[in-house]
Amino acid sequence: MKYINIANGPQQVSAIIQGCMRMPALSKEGAAKVIRTAFDCGINFFDHATCYGESGAAETRFCEAFPLTGLKREDIVIQSKCGLCFDRNEFDWTKENILSSVDDSLRRLGVEYLDTLLLHRPDLLFDPEEVAEAFNLLEQAGKVRFFGVSNLMPMQIELLKKYVKQPLVINQVQLSLEQSQLIDQPLYMNNKTTDFSISRDGSALDYCRLHDITVQAWSPLQIGMFGGTFIDNPDFPELNKALGEIAEREHASKAAVAIAWILRHPAKMQAIIGTMNPAHIKDICAAGDVTISHHDWYALYLASGKFLP
Numbered sequence: 001m002k003y004i005n006i007a008n009g010p011q012q013v014s015a016i017i018q019g020c021m022r023m024p025a026l027s028k029e030g031a032a033k034v035i036r037t038a039f040d041c042g043i044n045f046f047d048h049a050t051c052y053g054e055s056g057a058a059e060t061r062f063c064e065a066f067p068l069t070g071l072k073r074e075d076i077v078i079q080s081k082c083g084l085c086f087d088r089n090e091f092d093w094t095k096e097n098i099l100s101s102v103d104d105s106l107r108r109l110g111v112e113y114l115d116t117l118l119l120h121r122p123d124l125l126f127d128p129e130e131v132a133e134a135f136n137l138l139e140q141a142g143k144v145r146f147f148g149v150s151n152l153m154p155m156q157i158e159l160l161k162k163y164v165k166q167p168l169v170i171n172q173v174q175l176s177l178e179q180s181q182l183i184d185q186p187l188y189m190n191n192k193t194t195d196f197s198i199s200r201d202g203s204a205l206d207y208c209r210l211h212d213i214t215v216q217a218w219s220p221l222q223i224g225m226f227g228g229t230f231i232d233n234p235d236f237p238e239l240n241k242a243l244g245e246i247a248e249r250e251h252a253s254k255a256a257v258a259i260a261w262i263l264r265h266p267a268k269m270q271a272i273i274g275t276m277n278p279a280h281i282k283d284i285c286a287a288g289d290v291t292i293s294h295h296d297w298y299a300l301y302l303a304s305g306k307f308l309p
């Protein structure tokens with residue numbers, strides 16, 4: 001496993017994060033197996049959100065399962081996110097909602113503090129001064145150690161930074177070989193013959209690198225948002241061929257190679273995996289031992305359907 005230090009944030013965290021969005025589907029014992037397998041493979045970082053499962057069911061299942069793992073709270077980094085309120089059909093970054101969401105997460109997870117709290121997707125009505133007040137209260141009460149955001153454009157982060165005094169240390173965004181818009185646009189800069197040249201995120205990756213914000217790549221194996229995985233998917237023959245060739249050479253799985261492709265990027269990103277299958281977790285965690293050369297990286301990128309301008 002590779003480990004990174006998050007600037008102004010938690011240190012020595014695994015480059016692969018275990019996402020818990022799909023955990024409500026598991027029994028308590030199944031969830032314990034996922035947590036323990038991930039930890040034994042070197043993962044010390046677990047990602048939650050208030051909206052994962054009905055009434056925060058992912059956090060509840062994690063809490064029920066954790067005592068069965070033999071692990072201690074301090075062994076792991078627990079991250080949660082707030083602000084997505086599917087039950088109310090709105091996004092909500094009001095002070096009141098941020099504070100009550102954190103209290104709910106702490107109660108469901110059975111812990112006294114979150115290592116990191118991210119604001120999930122932007123509330124279009126967000127008031128940065130209110131967010132700042134909420135963060136101050138959470139920090140003073142010892143309920144949250146570090147703060148960050150998810151799916152946020154650079155100018156929105158700048159707006160938050162005008163009022164929020166804590167460093168924003170993480171931006172969690174979508175990135176996979178199939179959904180690579182985070183890195184596509186600069187390659188096709190100013191090219192009117194392709195939609196790849198359209199800036200969809202205000203150069204979020206470069207912005208995060210310039211401001212020491214660690215990028216966490218969500219859904220690293222998915223097609224679109226929740227379209228299933230491209231691994232072994234017959235609709236992606238060239239990509240699977242390229243993944244398969246490197247996988248064979250590296251004695252690893254295709255999924256591990258797809259994750260290693262993200263970790264190879266010099267931005268030192270983390271990849272958040274979502275599998276609930278312990279065998280897949282073991283496979284993927286071999287990504288740290290996969291060598292992706294400069295040429296391999298481009299070969300995979302091109303095999304995913306891009307071209308050199």
Ligand SMILES: NC(=O)c1ccc[n+]([C@@H]2O[C@H](COP(=O)([O-])OP(=O)(O)OC[C@H]3O[C@@H](n4cnc5c(N)ncnc54)[C@H](OP(=O)(O)O)[C@@H]3O)[C@@H](O)[C@H]2O)c1
Nearest residue numbers: 019020021047218219220221222255273274275276277280
């Ligand atoms: N910030 C945001 O807006 C946002 C949005 C979405 C997700 N997330 C975070 O990102 C995490 C990961 O998302 P995700 O679950 O979509 O990620 P993913 O790792 O891209 O996809 C996991 C899914 O792919 C399946 N899969 C099929 N073949 C696989 C293989 N060979 N290896 C591994 N998985 C395989 C898994 O099934 P099996 O379980 O059967 O292996 C699982 O259903 C979530 O848990 C959540 O923490 C964040």
